[in-house]
Amino acid sequence: xxxxxxxxxxxxxxxxxxxxxxxxxxxxxxxxxxxxxxxxxxxxxxxxxxxxxxxxxxxxxxxxxxxxxxxxxxxxxxxxxxxxxxxxxxxxxxxxxxxxxxxxxxxxxxxxxxxxxxxxxxxxxxxxxxxxxxxxxxxxxxxxxxxxxxxxxxxxxxxxxxxxxxxxxxxxxxxxxxxxxxxxxxxxxxxxxxxxxxxxxxxxxxxxxxxxxxxxxxxxxxxxxxxxxxxxx
Amino acid sequence: xxxxxxxxxxxxxxxxxxxxxxxxxxxxxxxxxxxxxxxxxxxxxxxxxxxxxxxxxxxxxxxxxxxxxxxxxxxxxxxxxxxxxxxxxxxxxxxxxxxxxxxxxxxxxxxxxxxxxxxxxxxxxxxxxxxxxxxxxxxxxxxxxxxxxxxxxxxxxxxxxxxxxxxxxxxxxxxxxxxxxxxxxxxxxxxxxxxxxxxxxxxxxxxxxxxxxxxxxxxx
Numbered sequence: 003x004x005x006x007x008x009x010x011x012x013x014x015x016x017x018x019x020x021x022x023x024x025x026x027x028x029x030x031x032x033x034x035x036x037x038x039x040x041x042x043x044x045x046x047x048x049x050x051x052x053x054x055x056x057x058x059x060x061x062x063x064x065x066x067x068x069x070x071x072x073x074x075x076x077x078x079x080x081x082x083x084x085x086x087x088x089x090x091x092x093x094x095x096x097x098x099x100x101x102x103x104x105x106x107x108x109x110x111x112x113x114x115x116x117x118x119x120x121x122x123x124x125x126x127x128x129x130x131x132x133x134x135x136x137x138x139x140x141x142x143x144x145x146x147x148x149x150x151x152x153x154x155x156x157x158x159x160x161x162x163x164x165x166x167x168x169x170x171x172x173x174x175x176x177x178x179x180x181x182x183x184x185x186x187x188x189x190x191x192x193x194x195x196x197x198x199x200x201x202x203x204x205x206x207x208x209x210x211x212x213x214x215x216x217x218x219x220x221x222x223x224x225x226x227x228x229x230x231x232x233x234x235x
Numbered sequence: 236x237x238x239x240x241x242x243x244x245x246x247x248x249x250x251x252x253x254x255x256x257x258x259x260x261x262x263x264x265x266x267x268x269x270x271x272x273x274x275x276x277x278x279x280x281x282x283x284x285x286x287x288x289x290x291x292x293x294x295x296x297x298x299x300x301x302x303x304x305x306x307x308x309x310x311x312x313x314x315x316x317x318x319x320x321x322x323x324x325x326x327x328x329x330x331x332x333x334x335x336x337x338x339x340x341x342x343x344x345x346x347x348x349x350x351x352x353x354x355x356x357x358x359x360x361x362x363x364x365x366x367x368x369x370x371x372x373x374x375x376x377x378x379x380x381x382x383x384x385x386x387x388x389x390x391x392x393x394x395x396x397x398x399x400x401x402x403x404x405x406x407x408x409x410x411x412x413x414x415x416x417x418x419x420x421x422x423x424x425x426x427x428x429x430x431x432x433x434x435x436x437x438x439x440x441x442x443x444x445x446x447x448x449x450x451x452x453x454x455x
Contacts, residue, residue: 056338056369065327068327070327070330070331070334071334072333072334072337075330075333075334075337076330078329078330078333079326079327079329079330082326082329083326095310095313095314096296096299096301096310098309098310098313099301099306099307099309099310102303102306102309103301103302103303103306106303106306107287140287
């Protein structure tokens with residue numbers, strides 16, 4: 003399975019999507035070449051509708067003609083198929099349960115609360131920002147426990163939770179800029195501040211997370227299109 | 236494995252708790268079940284073991300907590316990997332199993348048809364019916380969602396079967412008439428001891444739903 007031709011692996015996605023970013027980082031970790039098929043904003047390709055009929059959303063991984071959807075499920079698939087490459091999930095079942103828990107937390111609680119910051123105003127905004135920061139403080143604690151003094155949630159190398167959360171860093175920065183707020187800071191989340199730097203500098207990640215400016219511009223386009231930035235992805 | 240200490244923090248009518256009960260029963264794991272008084276006071280142990288969500292189920296294995304039912308079921312499958320596999324061994328099949336279990340969580344679990352009223356309830360009912368149409372199609376003529384053997388997707392969905400009558404009551408539709416394959420599948424699953432022992436009596440579920448709507452949501 004290690005040496006598929008690049009046409010064998012396709013990723014349906016879009017450059018701003020943090021969920022797509024997860025898949026690309028995972029494939030990079032495994033040194034898997036793939037064809038990146040970019041969806042056009044505002045329309046869905048036939049291939050997308052065919053390969054993800056249930057949700058009609060990106061990312062979709064198409065491997066040897068078979069499609070896999072849902073970013074965290076795709077990352078686990080990549081880890082299991084290309085198992086001669088560096089491992090993405092922990093080898094211990096308990097550690098895997100913990101990283102799955104926190105990855106789900108990022109999707110179910112953290113990212114939604116971050117998105118709300120954009121549309122909130124005044125007192126409501128302050129409350130939402132506080133909630134997001136509280137969530138990040140919980141992740142800081144998880145980081146301290148999980149990294150055991152190393153650079154990443156996964157230890158010496160990027161792992162599942164690094165990918166799940168790190169993929170959000172572009173939008174986290176963009177939301178900080180657009181909202182005039184600080185989410186990750188030295189005082190409350192020192193470990194994560196350093197982790198974010200290490201993550202973004204990693205070979206598998208470089209070039210995949212869009213510049214903050216580009217995302218801010220993109221958010222403006224989304225507002226014009228749908229009336230709300232970071233609407234349904 | 237004989238020295239393993241396994242505790243499950245549970246709640247009698249919880250579909251999520253039931254998933255873990257089924258998984259533990261499939262693997263024939265001895266465990267201590269502790270009932271939480273969710274509508275009253277949550278135990279100190281629950282608050283300590285799941286401080287983030289303060290919810291059940293929580294599996295406490297040799298003192299260490301695992302939270303979130305589908306994560307727990309995968310954990311059980313990975314630790315007790317010498318018997319009754321719950322997930323397929325092939326990566327693509329595993330991805331499909333995870334996808335459909337996650338679909339159940341996203342689309343069936345919210346049960347808006349029970350907890351809302353008026354237009355919101357109608358919308359939730361329509362979404363639930365669409366969801367079951369998709370599941371009916373996905374099941375097709377297979378005995379189980381995974382194919383020939385009972386597995387992860389079946390576990391994720393079958394716990395809702397004791398809630399089907401409540402869905403029918405409040406959604407005003409018939410599971411059997413609209414979704415005959417799922418209805419047959421649920422009966423087939425109930426023939427397994429692990430499922431029969433873990434699910435709640437549908438009459439008691441109905442009573443719970445009516446009671447909960449009244450007391451906690453202020454709905455008739």
